[in-house]
Amino acid sequence: MTTLTPVLTKNWDQPDAFTLQGYGEYAAARKALAMDPDAIIQAVKDSGLRGRGGAGFPTGLKWGFIPQGDGKPHYLVVNADESEPGTCKDIPLMMANPHSLVEGIIITSYAIRANQAFIYVRGEVLHVIRRLHAAVREAYEAGYLGTDILGSGYDLDLVVHSGAGAYICGEETALLDSLEGYRGQPRLKPPFPAVAGLYACPTVINNVESIASVPSIIDNGAGWFAGMGTEKSKGFGIFSLSGHVTRPGQYEAPLGITLSELLDMAGGIRAGHRIKFWTPGGSSTPIFTDEHLDVPLDFEAVGAKGSMLGTRALQIFDETTCVVRAVLRWTEFYAHESCGKCTPCREGTYWLKQVLKRLEKGQGTEEDLTTITDIADNILGRSFCALGDGATSPIHSSVKYFRDEYLKHFEIGGCPFDPAASTVWGDA
Numbered sequence: 001m002t003t004l005t006p007v008l009t010k011n012w013d014q015p016d017a018f019t020l021q022g023y024g025e026y027a028a029a030r031k032a033l034a035m036d037p038d039a040i041i042q043a044v045k046d047s048g049l050r051g052r053g054g055a056g057f058p059t060g061l062k063w064g065f066i067p068q069g070d071g072k073p074h075y076l077v078v079n080a081d082e083s084e085p086g087t088c089k090d091i092p093l094m095m096a097n098p099h100s101l102v103e104g105i106i107i108t109s110y111a112i113r114a115n116q117a118f119i120y121v122r123g124e125v126l127h128v129i130r131r132l133h134a135a136v137r138e139a140y141e142a143g144y145l146g147t148d149i150l151g152s153g154y155d156l157d158l159v160v161h162s163g164a165g166a167y168i169c170g171e172e173t174a175l176l177d178s179l180e181g182y183r184g185q186p187r188l189k190p191p192f193p194a195v196a197g198l199y200a201c202p203t204v205i206n207n208v209e210s211i212a213s214v215p216s217i218i219d220n221g222a223g224w225f226a227g228m229g230t231e232k233s234k235g236f237g238i239f240s241l242s243g244h245v246t247r248p249g250q251y252e253a254p255l256g257i258t259l260s261e262l263l264d265m266a267g268g269i270r271a272g273h274r275i276k277f278w279t280p281g282g283s284s285t286p287i288f289t290d291e292h293l294d295v296p297l298d299f300e301a302v303g304a305k306g307s308m309l310g311t312r313a314l315q316i317f318d319e320t321t322c323v324v325r326a327v328l329r330w331t332e333f334y335a336h337e338s339c340g341k342c343t344p345c346r347e348g349t350y351w352l353k354q355v356l357k358r359l360e361k362g363q364g365t366e367e368d369l370t371t372i373t374d375i376a377d378n379i380l381g382r383s384f385c386a387l388g389d390g391a392t393s394p395i396h397s398s399v400k401y402f403r404d405e406y407l408k409h410f411e412i413g414g415c416p417f418d419p420a421a422s423t424v425w426g427d428a
Contacts, residue, residue: 002257004265005228005236007216008209009252012096018131020138023099028215029144032107033152035218040111044214046222048234053079053207054281054310056233056299059214065194066112066202074114075203076105077179078211080121081163081170084390085283085333086313089238090208092250094121094128097212098135102158104211106144107218109156112204116157120175123162132160167337171385172205174339185341186385209238229255233298233309243278243316244270244422256296259314263293273318277401281310283330284390286397287323307397322417323402324409327394328356334391345388348379352395359406362414369399369406 016022032040045060066074078101082090094101101119109117121129136158139145147155166184168174173187176198197203213235217225225235233255239262242248246267253262259278269275277287280297286307288295295305302309317326335349355372358364376392383389399406408416 002253002261004251004253006252007236008093008097008100008212008238009250012092012250017096018098018135020099020135020142023097023103026099026103026106026139026142026144026215028219029103029106030150032110032218033150033154037111037113040107040218043222044111044217047217047225048222048229048232049210049213049217049225050233050299051207052209052213052237052311054284054308056309059206059210062194062206063108063112063204065192066204067195068113070202072201073116073199074112075198075201076109076112076114076117077172077175077198077203077205078105078117078119078208079170079172079175079205080119080208081167081175082208082311083122083165083167083170084311084313085330086240086242086279086315087282087311088240088242088313089250089311091122091125091128093208093212093238095131098132099139100212100215101132101208102135102139102144104214105158106139106149106156107214108204108206108211110154112202114204115155117159118179118198119158119160120169120179121160121162123165129160129162136160166339167333168339168385168387171387174385175205176203183339185339188384230296230298230300232300237312239297239312239314241266241314241316244273244275244318244321245316246270255298255309256301258294258296259288260293262297262314263316269316269318273320275316276319276321277317277323277398279310279313279315281308282313283315283333284308284386284393285310286393287401289401307393318422320417320421322360322415322419322422323398323405324356324360325415325417325419327398328353328360330394331356331391334387338387338391342382342384342388344379345383345385345391348375348383348388349391351375352391359409360415362409362412364406364410366407366410369403373399 011017041063049059050056169178169184174184178184193203239251335353338345340346376395379388380392
C-alpha cells in the first residue's frame with residue numbers, strides 16, 4: 001500500500017502556514033546560493049523531477065537549455081494560470097504555502113542566471129494574488145529578494161502579474177505574449193522560449209508545483225527525491241480528487257500510486273454508487289473507466305493505457321452521470337476558450353459543440369458519431385497549440401468506451417439520465 005508523502009502540503013493545516021514565520025528561514029535557498037549554479041541544475045536533473053504542469057518534460061533538462069554567457073538577460077516565468085476543468089492543485093498550493101514557490105523561484109533563478117522573475121497568475125483568483133503579494137513582500141523585507149540576497153552578491157526581483165483570465169494563457173508562449181502586453185495567443189516554435197522567450201531573451205517557464213518542489217530537492221538531496229515514484233517518473237506529486245468521492249481534496253503521494261489506493265484514502269465513491277469514468281489528468285486527457293483503477297499513475301503507465309497523467313486532476317464520475325453531457329460541458333469550455341488563431345481549433349471546437357448539443361438532446365443519428373470523431377481527427381495534431389489536441393481527448397475516448405450510451409440518446413429521443421441524480425446533493 002502506497003502511503004502519502006506530505007512535503008508541499010505538510011503545513012497546510014497550520015493557521016500560519018502561508019506566512020514567512022510559519023514557513024521557515026529559506027534553508028534551501030541559503031544552501032543553493034553557496035553552490036555553483038550548474039551544480040543546482042545537475043541536482044535537479046539527477047532528481048528526475050519532471051514538469052508538474054502536464055507535459056512532464058524533465059525540469060533540469062529544460063533549465064540546461066538556457067545558453068550561458070550570451071550577454072542577454074535571462075528570465076524565469078512561473079505559469080500559475082491554472083484554469084483547466086478539474087485541475088485544482090496550484091491554487092491551493094499558492095494559498096496555503098506561497099513561500100515554497102518564492103523560495104523555489106530564488107533557487108531556480110540563481111541556477112539559470114536570471115535576475116528577474118515573474119509569477120503569471122490567473123486574474124480571477126484575487127485571494128491568491130493578495131497572498132502571493134504578501135509572501136513576496138515578506139521575502140523582500142527578510143532579504144530573500146532584492147539586491148545582494150543573503151550577502152551572496154546575487155540580485156533578484158520578483159513580480160506577481162495577474163492575467164485577464166484566458167485558458168489559452170496557460171500555453172507557455174501565449175502566456176509570454178500576454179506578459180508582454182499583447183493579446184494572449186500562442187507563438188510559432190521554433191524559436192523556443194529557452195532561446196527567445198520573454199522580450200526575445202532566454203526564458204524558463206515552469207509550473208507552480210514544479211518550482212515549489214525544488215527547495216525540498218536542494219534541502220534533502222536529489223537521491224531522496226529520486227527514491228520515490230517509479231523508474232522514469234520520479235518523486236511525489238499532488239493528486240486532486242474531485243467529483244463523486246467521499247472526501248475530495250489534495251492527496252500528495254509518490255507517482256505510481258493507483259486510483260484504487262487513492263480512493264481508499266478518500267473514503268471511496270459516494271455511498272451507494274460505483275465509479276463509471278474518470279480523468280487521470282484533467283479534462284484534456286482521455287477518460288478512463290473502472291477497468292483502469294489499478295493503472296499506476298505515472299507518465300509511462302498512463303500513456304501506455306491511452307491517456308496522459310497531465311496535472312493529476314482526478315475527476316470521478318459515478319453511474320448517475322451522463323457521459324455525453326459531461327463531454328458536452330468540457331467541449332463548450334474548449335470552444336469558448338479557443339483563441340481563434342488557427343482554423344482547426346476555432347472551427348472544430350465550435351462544430352463539436354453544435355453536434356454534441358444535438359446528440360445530448362437525443363436529436364442526433366449514428367452518423368453524428370462519425371462526424372465528431374472526424375472533426376476531432378482534423379483538429380488533433382493540426383492545431384497551433386495543445387488546446388485543440390486536448391479538446392479532442394474526451395471526444396475520442398468517450399466514443400470508444402461509451403458508444404452505446406451515445407446511441408441510447410437518439411434511440412429514446414432524449415437523455416436517459418436524470419441530471420439531478422448526479423449532483424453531490426442529490427439522493428444518494
